Amino acid sequence: MDGEHSVATGGQAGHPTAGQAGHPIRSFVLRQGRVSNAQQRYRADLMGTIGVPYRAANVDLDALFGRPAPRILEIGFGMGETSAAIAASHPENDYLGIEVHTPGVGSLCKLVAELGLHNQRIIQHDAVEVLRDMIAPASLAGVHIFFPDPWPKKRHHKRRLLQPPFVALLASRLQPGGIVHCATDWQDYAQQMLTVLSAEVLFENTATGFAPRPEDRPQTKFEQRGLRLGNGVWDLVFRRR
Numbered sequence: 001m002d003g004e005h006s007v008a009t010g011g012q013a014g015h016p017t018a019g020q021a022g023h024p025i026r027s028f029v030l031r032q033g034r035v036s037n038a039q040q041r042y043r044a045d046l047m048g049t050i051g052v053p054y055r056a057a058n059v060d061l062d063a064l065f066g067r068p069a070p071r072i073l074e075i076g077f078g079m080g081e082t083s084a085a086i087a088a089s090h091p092e093n094d095y096l097g098i099e100v101h102t103p104g105v106g107s108l109c110k111l112v113a114e115l116g117l118h119n120q121r122i123i124q125h126d127a128v129e130v131l132r133d134m135i136a137p138a139s140l141a142g143v144h145i146f147f148p149d150p151w152p153k154k155r156h157h158k159r160r161l162l163q164p165p166f167v168a169l170l171a172s173r174l175q176p177g178g179i180v181h182c183a184t185d186w187q188d189y190a191q192q193m194l195t196v197l198s199a200e201v202l203f204e205n206t207a208t209g210f211a212p213r214p215e216d217r218p219q220t221k222f223e224q225r226g227l228r229l230g231n232g233v234w235d236l237v238f239r240r241r
């Protein structure tokens with residue numbers, strides 16, 4: 001997504017990608033993007049019911065969704081069009097979307113209301129801390145990470161989300177047989193993802209190398225912009241052993 005108007009956030013100790021001085025290296029910067037009136041209104045109306053405040057304790061997912069069902073967590077849903085489309089086409093699953101960016105949260109709230117989705121919940125917080133602190137081990141059927149911030153400059157690569165400690169955390173939160181599906185339009189990040197996911201002993205690749213794009217993954221907004229620029233797209237689908 002656009003990186004302008006960026007403000008680096010402060011942090012807490014113990015972040016899985018913590019830097020040398022103990023300061024967390026976050027995978028995002030909080031942008032001061034414009035929040036439309038509609039995004040503001042829907043966010044204010046809905047986050048009281050479908051929003052989950054961050055707290056350092058496991059969330060009871062059955063209670064949160066009001067039923068037992070496969071749970072898919074999405075990291076960085078952007079404006080949420082893809083999230084809403086997937087949740088609408090899979091009413092049998094429950095979806096927990098995590099995003100830090102306020103306009104995106106408002107946008108997904110609006111889509112949830114317009115589509116009458118009952119299987120979407122939202123946490124507006126750093127996904128790394130959410131996974132670490134709120135999600136119980138072996139509780140997820142899937143994780144979606146579609147077009148994470150690419151951090152193209154070499155000196156920023158340490159900010160990329162897909163690093164070995166994060167991938168180990170991710171694996172620990174998936175049930176055996178659970179799937180992590182990543183996609184990116186940055187070739188060197190795709191290669192990095194392939195390397196770190198392949199190196200995690202709890203994961204097995206469902207494909208040889210990169211996966212064909214699964215038919216049930218709609219094109220995301222960020223992906224469409226990349227395709228207009230002529231970028232390639234790489235999907236990776238790994239299964240928790």
Ligand SMILES: C[S@@+](CC[C@H](N)C(=O)[O-])C[C@H]1O[C@@H](n2cnc3c(N)ncnc32)[C@H](O)[C@@H]1O
Binds near residue numbers: 079104125126147
């Ligand atoms: C490049 S955008 C892609 C958005 C969307 N998935 C798409 O494909 O259109 C990456 C998104 O991830 C969010 N993000 C990055 N790191 C995050 C984190 N640690 N926790 C939650 N959201 C994060 C950013 O705010 C941004 O909206």
